[in-house]
Amino acid sequence: MKLTRDDLWSLEEYAEKRPAYRQGVIAHKKNRQIPLGEHARLYFEDKTTIRYQIQEMLRIEKVFEAAGIQEELDAYNPLIGDGHNWKATFMIEYEDPDERAEKLTGLIGIEDKVWVQVEDYSRVYAIADEDLDRENETKTAAVHFLRFELDKTMIQALKSGKKFEVGVEHPNYLIEGFVPEASTRQSLINDLIV
Numbered sequence: 001m002k003l004t005r006d007d008l009w010s011l012e013e014y015a016e017k018r019p020a021y022r023q024g025v026i027a028h029k030k031n032r033q034i035p036l037g038e039h040a041r042l043y044f045e046d047k048t049t050i051r052y053q054i055q056e057m058l059r060i061e062k063v064f065e066a067a068g069i070q071e072e073l074d075a076y077n078p079l080i081g082d083g084h085n086w087k088a089t090f091m092i093e094y095e096d097p098d099e100r101a102e103k104l105t106g107l108i109g110i111e112d113k114v115w116v117q118v119e120d121y122s123r124v125y126a127i128a129d130e131d132l133d134r135e136n137e138t139k140t141a142a143v144h145f146l147r148f149e150l151d152k153t154m155i156q157a158l159k160s161g162k163k164f165e166v167g168v169e170h171p172n173y174l175i176e177g178f179v180p181e182a183s184t185r186q187s188l189i190n191d192l193i194v
Contacts, residue, residue, distance in 0.1 A: 002077040003051055011064055014055050025052040031187040034166050036175045039103070042114070042146070042166065043089040045079045046191055078131070079145065083193035084155065090114060090126070090144040104139040106172045111144035113170040117177070118154040119162040123169075155192045 009017060025048060032044040043049075054072045063069060081087045090111060094100035111128035118124075126146035128134075134141035150158075158164060163185065165177040180188070 001047065001080060001082055003047060003054065003073055003080070005066070005069055005073070007047075007051060008055060008058070008069065011059060011062065014059055018055075018059075021052070021055075025049065031181075031183045034178065034180050034184060036114070036166065036168055036178060037173065039093050040110075040168065040173065040175070041091050041093060043091065044188055044191075045081070045087050045089065047080055050076045050080050081147075081191050083191070084150055084152070086116070086148045086150070086188060086191065088126075088146045088148070090128075090146050092140075092142045094142075100142060101139070104142060107170060108137075108140045110140055110168065110170040110173055111146065114146060114166075114168050116148050116150075116164055116166050118150070118157050118164045121154050121157065123167075124148050124150060124154075150192065152194065155194055158189050158192060159194055 008014075014021075028048050029043070032046065032049065034042045034044075036042060054076050057063070057072050057076075058069065061068075063072065079087050079089075092100070092104065092107065092110070094103055111126060111134070114126045114128075115123040126148055128144050128146050130147065131145065134144055163179060165179050166175075167177050168175040
């Protein structure tokens with residue numbers, strides 16, 4: 001399920017294909033995000049979103065050597081789910097920088113309080129920031145990387161039509177049971193393997 005160099009285009013090929021490819025990825029991403037209230041959002045990653053991210057990084061940094069390409073693959077591949085979990089970028093979104101700085105001081109630990117719950121099952125809390133810690137004693141970061149581990153029975157329940165909810169259980173940012181739209185739900189369920 002991970003990307004390899006064979007999945008990527010050369011810089012020249014990508015330059016030619018980028019406009020149409022970018023439009024397709026933007027459309028794909030619309031079904032892979034879940035708002036959590038007014039100031040937070042989950043962006044669920046998959047091979048398509050990560051391939052786009054890698055292609056963009058290679059383009060921006062003008063990387064064409066094998067070692068550099070492999071570095072990008074090694075950095076981004078861990079963000080792709082493996083069939084029994086969802087991986088997401090969790091963004092805390094306040095437009096005003098001063099307000100954002102103030103709010104982040106009150107949201108320490110929020111990344112560990114984001115959850116998904118398949119109908120009839122217990123909540124599954126995110127495993128956050130496995131690559132590095134993104135908070136300190138005074139504030140949390142505006143971006144976190146989350147993993148939601150689902151067991152086989154949950155995946156089977158989802159595949160058979162059960163719904164799921166997403167929420168946040170932080171005292172300063174409480175979101176109770178948001179049910180994603182059908183198109184988003186289906187896109188995420190397609191990531192899972194029984």
